[in-house]
Amino acid sequence: AQSVTQPDIHITVSEGASLELRCNYSYGATPYLFWYVQSPGQGLQLLLKYFSGDTLVQGIKGFEAEFKRSQSSFNLRKPSVHWSDAAEYFCAVGASTDSWGKLQFGAGTQVVVTP
Amino acid sequence: DGGITQSPKYLFRKEGQNVTLSCEQNLNHDAMYWYRQDPGQGLRLIYYSQIVNDFQKGDIAEGYSVSREKKESFPLTVTSAQKNPTAFYLCASSKLKDTQYFGPGTRLTVL
Numbered sequence: 001a002q003s004v005t006q007p008d009i010h011i012t013v014s015e016g017a018s019l020e021l022r023c024n025y026s027y028g029a030t031p032y033l034f035w036y037v038q039s040p041g042q043g044l045q046l047l048l049k050y051f052s053g054d055t056l057v058q059g060i061k062g063f064e065a066e067f068k069r070s071q072s073s074f075n076l077r078k079p080s081v082h083w084s085d086a087a088e089y090f091c092a093v094g095a096s097t098d099s100w101g102k103l104q105f106g107a108g109t110q111v112v113v114t115p
Numbered sequence: 116d117g118g119i120t121q122s123p124k125y126l127f128r129k130e131g132q133n134v135t136l137s138c139e140q141n142l143n144h145d146a147m148y149w150y151r152q153d154p155g156q157g158l159r160l161i162y163y164s165q166i167v168n169d170f171q172k173g174d175i176a177e178g179y180s181v182s183r184e185k186k187e188s189f190p191l192t193v194t195s196a197q198k199n200p201t202a203f204y205l206c207a208s209s210k211l212k213d214t215q216y217f218g219p220g221t222r223l224t225v226l
Contacts, residue, residue: 043119105179
């Protein structure tokens with residue numbers, strides 16, 4: 001069965017510290033991968049995506065993610081967090097063979113930024 | 116301004132009522148999607164549509180219905196058959212096999 005796991009439900013990080021959010025997936029087909037961010041009561045905003053090519057992907061707001069096929073992972077990183085990075089982050093995976101582009105979402109990781 | 120709009124932002128439903136959530140996009144996207152979001156569960160797909168007058172059930176379609184009479188519009192009806200409709204509902208659209216972009220959401224509460 002296809003699945004996406006975000007092992008960390010909640011992460012607290014100090015402003016200026018580095019951040020890494022984990023995402024693991026189980027997919028039979030070649031995946032394409034996304035990270036979205038959601039502020040309270042808002043829709044989801046795309047941070048970055050991986051379809052093919054370079055496995056290190058740069059996104060908006062200083063985020064990057066690395067696709068590691070051998071580990072079935074797509075972890076999100078930011079070298080220095082800002083208070084405005086406090087939000088919920090979702091990893092999503094789709095199958096490249098799926099013509100509908102349906103995505104499977106992880107349960108999300110809530111990030112709290114402390115002064 | 117291109118984008119996806121959802122209305123209303125907040126919606127209250129009495130027991131036994133049907134309610135309809137609106138989703139409109141002017142991005143010329145072929146595909147549209149409806150998701151339900153509950154705390155701690157991520158997003159779950161309700162219905163999706165690739166072309167006008169065609170749509171498919173997602174993972175949790177029971178108690179919901181949709182229509183796709185126009186490319187720009189994909190309304191979702193939450194029927195009285197949906198036993199626990201209180202949730203945050205998100206609409207998304209995309210080109211085929213491409214990135215999904217999301218609307219701002221509608222929060223539905225059953226009174």
